Amino acid sequence: MPHTGEKVSDTMSMREEKPINRLQDTPFGYTLSIISGKWKMVILYWLVEAQPIRYNELQRLIGTISHKTLSVQLKELENDGLIIRREYPQIPPKVEYNLSEKGQSLYPLMESMCQWGEKYKT
């Protein structure tokens, strides 16, 4: 898998005793750490579909995510630079979420996942 142009052992192997190459430090591992978890990709998916989207609408679309979980996940996605939170100083408050360019760039990945699922889903 030519993910770096280097030998695999240079970028991902745990074989070296020191320094230990942690999975997270590899491109593959980094991506994994960003999009793994139960909800990350689902949230990103809906952002692709419906951005800009407000907090409540997002929760309604996902349907089964809890209040706190959505909140935490959104904050993590924001910290990872995948989404942009835009707050309107109103009463009542209004917040819109959009994908950043970095977030948008995951679109091909989601596409691949959809196509793969389409093909292999029982």
Next chain:
Amino acid sequence: MPHTGEKVSDTMSMREEKPINRLQDTPFGYTLSIISGKWKMVILYWLVEAQPIRYNELQRLIGTISHKTLSVQLKELENDGLIIRREYPQIPPKVEYNLSEKGQSLYPLMESMCQWGEKYKT
């Protein structure tokens, strides 16, 4: 996201009251259910790199996965049809794991993940 050719609400939305379209029943959700989790993609990654591979070697390569966890994950991957377990009736036992065609077909996804990580990793 044209993952089915149908309207999004027909395949993924939770908006309909009944029947509720569960995420798992969508192509996207199916893929998610298959590859999510902490180790699935890591194991598949190493299979791409080093198949056919034996149980012990696999654990050694991953480096930080526990005995039980690897065992459980391998069984799930086998049940999902992504890998093929081949047992040689020897003493001591020898077992080799290979990717099935279905498993191999995830290669583009892994490729995408590597490339994305390569580009956006800090």
Next chain:
DNA sequence: CTGTATCCTCATGGATACTG
């Protein structure tokens, strides 16, 4: 409306020992 703050449950995964 858009969140935080608590508290709690439970699945995931780890350590260790044992088996064919």
Next chain:
DNA sequence: CAGTATCCATGAGGATACAG
């Protein structure tokens, strides 16, 4: 060698209440 069995720790995620 390639697992299973058992027990345990951790943290992700959920329910509910409260706040700005």
